[in-house]
Amino acid sequence: MTAPNDQQQDLIDSIEGIHVVDAGAGTGKTFTVTRRYAGIIDQDDVEPEDVLLVTFTNNAATEMKDRIVSQCEYGMREFSDAPIQTFHSLCHDILMEHGFEAPTLLGIDDRITQSTRIIEDETVEQGLFREFIRRFMDDHPEHDDFFRAITDPTELLGLINQLASKGVFPTADGWYRNGERHLDGDFEAFKSMFDELNEPQNDGNKQSRLRYKLGRYGHEKCFLPEAPKKAELRGSRGTKQVPADVAREAFEEDREDLKQFVHDVYYEYLSFALGRNYLNFGSLQLFAFVLLCEDHQLRETIEFDYVMIDEFQDSSEIQFKLALLLAGTHNLCVVGDWKQSIYSFQYAAVENITQFESRLNRFVRELNADYERISFSTSPIREIELIENYRSTQSILDFSEQSLVTPASSTDRIDTEAVYDRVVSLSSNATHENSQIEAIQHEDEEGAVLTKIQEIVGNEAYQIEDDGELRQPEYKDIAVLTRTRDFGRELLTVAEEYDLPLAYEGGIELFRSDQAKLLLAWLRILESDSRRGWAAVLEEAGYSLEEVRHILGHEAYPSNMQAFRAELQTMETIGGIAERVFSQYGYNGSYADVLLTTIQSVHNSTIQTRGDLIRFIETGIDEGSRHDVHAIAGVNSVTVQTIHAAKGLEHPIVILANMNSRRFPPSGGSSSAITFDDPIGLRQRKQYADDYGYPHIHDNWRTDVLRKCLPRGYDEERRLLYVATTRSKSHLVFSAGENPNTFLEEIPVDMEAYSPDVQEFHDGETTQSHLQISIPTPEGPVGHSPHSLMNDDVFEKVEDGRGSEFGTRTHEFAERYVLGEAVEPANDDERHIKRFIDSLDGDLRVEQDAYLPLTVDSERITIYGIVDLVHLQPETVDIIDFKTDRSRLAESEYRKQLSIYYHVLTEWFPERTVTASIFYTANEQQVEIDPLSKNELCDLVKLAERSTTESAPILD
DNA sequence: GATAATCCCATTTTT
DNA sequence: TGGGATTATC
Numbered sequence: 001m002t003a004p005n006d007q008q009q010d011l012i013d014s015i016e017g018i019h020v021v022d023a024g025a026g027t028g029k030t031f032t033v034t035r036r037y038a039g040i041i042d043q044d045d046v047e048p049e050d051v052l053l054v055t056f057t058n059n060a061a062t063e064m065k066d067r068i069v070s071q072c073e074y075g076m077r078e079f080s081d082a083p084i085q086t087f088h089s090l091c092h093d094i095l096m097e098h099g100f101e102a103p104t105l106l107g108i109d110d111r112i113t114q115s116t117r118i119i120e121d122e123t124v125e126q127g128l129f130r131e132f133i134r135r136f137m138d139d140h141p142e143h144d145d146f147f148r149a150i151t152d153p154t155e156l157l158g159l160i161n162q163l164a165s166k167g168v169f170p171t172a173d174g175w176y177r178n179g180e181r182h183l184d185g186d187f188e189a190f191k192s193m194f195d196e197l198n199e200p201q202n203d204g205n206k207q208s209r210l211r212y213k214l215g216r217y218g219h220e221k222c223f224l225p226e227a228p229k230k231a232e233l234r235g236s237r238g239t240k241q242v243p244a245d246v247a248r249e250a251f252e253e254d255r256e257d258l259k260q261f262v263h264d265v266y267y268e269y270l271s272f273a274l275g276r277n278y279l280n281f282g283s284l285q286l287f288a289f290v291l292l293c294e295d296h297q298l299r300e301t302i303e304f305d306y307v308m309i310d311e312f313q314d315s316s317e318i319q320f321k322l323a324l325l326l327a328g329t330h331n332l333c334v335v336g337d338w339k340q341s342i343y344s345f346q347y348a349a350v351e352n353i354t355q356f357e358s359r360l361n362r363f364v365r366e367l368n369a370d371y372e373r374i375s376f377s378t379s380p381i382r383e384i385e386l387i388e389n390y391r392s393t394q395s396i397l398d399f400s401e402q403s404l405v406t407p408a409s410s411t412d413r414i415d416t417e418a419v420y421d422r423v424v425s426l427s428s429n430a431t432h433e434n435s436q437i438e439a440i441q442h443e444d445e446e447g448a449v450l451t452k453i454q455e456i457v458g459n460e461a462y463q464i465e466d467d468g469e470l471r472q473p474e475y476k477d478i479a480v481l482t483r484t485r486d487f488g489r490e491l492l493t494v495a496e497e498y499d500l501p502l503a504y505e506g507g508i509e510l511f512r513s514d515q516a517k518l519l520l521a522w523l524r525i526l527e528s529d530s531r532r533g534w535a536a537v538l539e540e541a542g543y544s545l546e547e548v549r550h551i552l553g554h555e556a557y558p559s560n561m562q563a564f565r566a567e568l569q570t571m572e573t574i575g576g577i578a579e580r581v582f583s584q585y586g587y588n589g590s591y592a593d594v595l596l597t598t599i600q601s602v603h604n605s606t607i608q609t610r611g612d613l614i615r616f617i618e619t620g621i622d623e624g625s626r627h628d629v630h631a632i633a634g635v636n637s638v639t640v641q642t643i644h645a646a647k648g649l650e651h652p653i654v655i656l657a658n659m660n661s662r663r664f665p666p667s668g669g670s671s672s673a674i675t676f677d678d679p680i681g682l683r684q685r686k687q688y689a690d691d692y693g694y695p696h697i698h699d700n701w702r703t704d705v706l707r708k709c710l711p712r713g714y715d716e717e718r719r720l721l722y723v724a725t726t727r728s729k730s731h732l733v734f735s736a737g738e739n740p741n742t743f744l745e746e747i748p749v750d751m752e753a754y755s756p757d758v759q760e761f762h763d764g765e766t767t768q769s770h771l772q773i774s775i776p777t778p779e780g781p782v783g784h785s786p787h788s789l790m791n792d793d794v795f796e797k798v799e800d801g802r803g804s805e806f807g808t809r810t811h812e813f814a815e816r817y818v819l820g821e822a823v824e825p826a827n828d829d830e831r832h833i834k835r836f837i838d839s840l841d842g843d844l845r846v847e848q849d850a851y852l853p854l855t856v857d858s859e860r861i862t863i864y865g866i867v868d869l870v871h872l873q874p875e876t877v878d879i880i881d882f883k884t885d886r887s888r889l890a891e892s893e894y895r896k897q898l899s900i901y902y903h904v905l906t907e908w909f910p911e912r913t914v915t916a917s918i919f920y921t922a923n924e925q926q927v928e929i930d931p932l933s934k935n936e937l938c939d940l941v942k943l944a945e946r947s948t949t950e951s952a953p954i955l956d
Numbered sequence: 957g958a959t960a961a962t963c964c965c966a967t968t969t970t971t
Numbered sequence: 972t973g974g975g976a977t978t979a980t981c
Contacts, residue, residue, distance in 0.1 A: 088971045281971045644968055
């Protein structure tokens with residue numbers, strides 16, 4: 001993009017007044033916003049510090065700054081302190097500088113200081129909250145009845161955060177400003193919702209939706225005796241509507257005790273947190289808001305001449321209000337796209353943008369009720385629409401609009417016209433209109449998706465635009481987007497089996513990864529020689545269950561593992577231990593990296609000993625705490641991420657996978673004990689009563705009725721679909737497993753029953769270094785790991801730690817070099833390997849597994865081997881194994897592995913000559929080996945079998 | 957054809 | 972635990 005288009009230019013030039021900008025996907029929003037910013041500060045009397053630019057992530061803030069620097073005459077230095085930041089970091093800055101006494105404004109006798117921490121980790125805060133609640137319960141026996149009706153106290157933390165996001169704060173003796181009104185709810189607003197839902201359907205022939213929903217009223221519920229009976233509440237058979245007075249009856253309830261309870265928990269938690277010297281993200285905004293609201297002089301000092309907010313559809317109610325307090329003039333510009341609002345669980349209020357005008361007026365009225373805090377006029381409001389899309393083909397854009405009107409279930413009704421009225425259609429700017437939109441379905445969805453990826457790579461039909469030219473797609477052009485992380489992880493596991501380059505991007509449950517589990521296992525071994533630990537380590541090394549049982553029973557751990565344990569025991573730091581474990585197992589990817597960083601970062605504060613770390617990892621596994629991983633740069637691989645994580649990104653080819661489960665549950669939690677939602681107000685679903693002399697928990701019939709009236713739609717699900725489809729530049733593939741969801745059935749695209757063909761991978765035109773050989777499915781039981789062949793005292797053991805049977809291969813370098821990573825040889829061995837590889841022409845394949853089925857004593861047994869490098873030429877296939885030190889007594893091990901591979905490759909390439917050799921890196925000598933015959937291998941298997949079956953039969 | 961009863965299945969994540 | 976889909980009943 002070089003020059004702005006007309007609408008963009010309009011926005012860039014319109015720097016005075018209130019502006020609402022509808023900036024759809026791919027319309028060059030960042031480009032335009034940064035230009036506008038540059039234009040504003042180019043004015044003589046405007047400095048960067050006068051202009052507030054709010055983004056919703058720190059990454060976005062950094063990107064904005066970078067883009068602005070590259071467009072402005074100013075250098076980075078001028079912007080280092082410029083307010084281009086998130087609401088949270090702005091609030092943090094304000095509190096650090098001026099917030100010392102902010103808590104006292106709510107009546108809390110505590111201070112915010114430079115040393116007040118921000119708790120970012122949700123699980124850490126939940127732990128603190130539980131501690132608070134235990135103490136609170138002891139101190140407040142008067143609230144026992146409420147606690148008895150709450151299953152998980154952290155629900156209350158959720159409620160507190162929700163209230164904070166709406167600007168409802170407690171004070172010492174009540175609620176801040178008009179907060180209590182939110183808690184009471186608004187009967188009129190509720191009534192209109194109730195009435196709308198209570199309209200008879202089908203020209204009066206059918207009962208209302210509300211009456212239908214109440215069909216299970218009281219089912220498996222325990223109400224107090226005074227609750228209306230089902231027939232009373234719904235009217236008898238044939239009645240089409242719920243009686244009108246039910247609305248008032250259900251709404252009106254004495255909630256004073258409940259409000260008092262929530263108030264006390266809320267207020268005392270804020271005090272507790274400050275006492276412990278921490279704030280959370282919610283209270284950060286809370287105190288900043290209170291400060292700006294109360295201290296008029298301070299507000300006027302901080303106020304900005306220009307305020308711009310990006311991704312406004314992601315803002316919460318309190319953030320809208322904060323923006324108003326921070327705007328000193330009417331130069332307020334919000335930029336966003338309601339169609340991309342998918343963060344309601346994060347308290348984002350899409351109404352901020354869809355009902356901008358009415359919200360603006362309401363908030364200003366509320367904020368000005370007792371003092372004129374906002375002095376500018378709220379009209380006129382100018383709307384600007386960016387309509388040119390620089391990302392996708394027109395077919396994709398047209399298609400994406402469909403997602404917004406696709407019903408999510410057979411009973412789901414959408415007001416199509418009303419939606420289309422809201423949609424600002426985009427027009428594509430792409431030079432090429434080469435676009436595939438398709439849907440595939442197979443019960444082995446992972447296999448189908450991987451096959452599709454193979455089909456796409458190098459395929460002319462899926463050409464993509466690059467620098468104005470069409471070219472064949474590569475792995476890196478493809479992204480698999482899924483709704484759940486689980487599917488992504490499964491897909492990665494399967495991809496690994498077939499050596500397809502896929503990499504996860506985004507938050508994963510790090511402690512549930514293999515890397516973390518293995519580290520945990522070794523830590524347990526070190527700490528207490530734990531059987532659990534040994535079992536995990538042995539299992540990882542490929543021992544069968546029976547073998548593991550045998551070894552554990554006799555505590556006869558393999559000597560190399562014992563040696564490794566001894567080595568770990570000498571290590572002093574737990575970071576060092578972790579590093580050593582990962583290097584031993586060849587874990588050098590992003591997971592291990594993030595694990596090490598995480599361990600190191602918590603090391604000083606909460607973790608001192610191995611035991612601490614064990615508990616830390618165990619908690620991490622239990623709670624499923626998430627950490628971000630990123631693909632290693634420069635690798636040509638398919639990106640796998642959740643739709644949420646993909647927001648703002650673009651990919652030439654998008655596979656929208658796992659469109660499964662029949663339907664998505666409607667957004668918005670379904671089972672919290674206490675609900676708060678305008679206009680219904682604060683409600684308790686269950687209450688305690690002991691009318692009969694002993695404790696009982698009764699359901700609250702009123703809440704059940706009210707909940708049915710809450711609008712609970714699929715709108716956000718549709719927006720999620722919209723976000724996913726608009727990530728694609730050219731091609732879009734939907735994929736489903738066994739149960740395609742309703743969306744997929746409704747979307748106007750034919751679904752193809754697509755069979756996975758993972759056995760036959762095709763190499764692309766380019767030199768793909770990945771081995772894409774069909775691996776014969778092992779027949780019969782896979783009874784032998786290579787280790788059961790090695791560890792039998794028949795052959796020499798490998799004792800020197802390098803290339804031992806469990807753990808790092810010494811050939812990472814060769815692998816990474818062949819795979820095209822930018823790696824530099826670090827020592828002579830690696831330099832020799834590099835020189836050797838450089839001398840080879842033809843197709844190179846690395847680190848390959850081979851399975852060889854054998855018949856031993858009329859039983860089918862499959863044995864397994866790994867080889868470092870395969871060199872394919874038209875006439876020959878050379879198998880090469882690198883060996884760094886000739887003095888090692890491991891030749892027979894290598895010979896066995898190479899032999900397994902020799903036979904497998906002979907079957908695969910019957911017309912070529914197969915050779916196997918060892919390359920000694922120390923003296924760059926290549927020595928061909930004489931492979932063992934299949935019969936010899938069978939004999940080995942028998943030997944191994946005899947030595948282990950005495951006590952533990954391997955095969956059933 | 958409308959209504960009632962029964963079965964089945966359940967997620968995302970930044971500050 | 973609650974809603975959609977499915978099946979049974981009015």
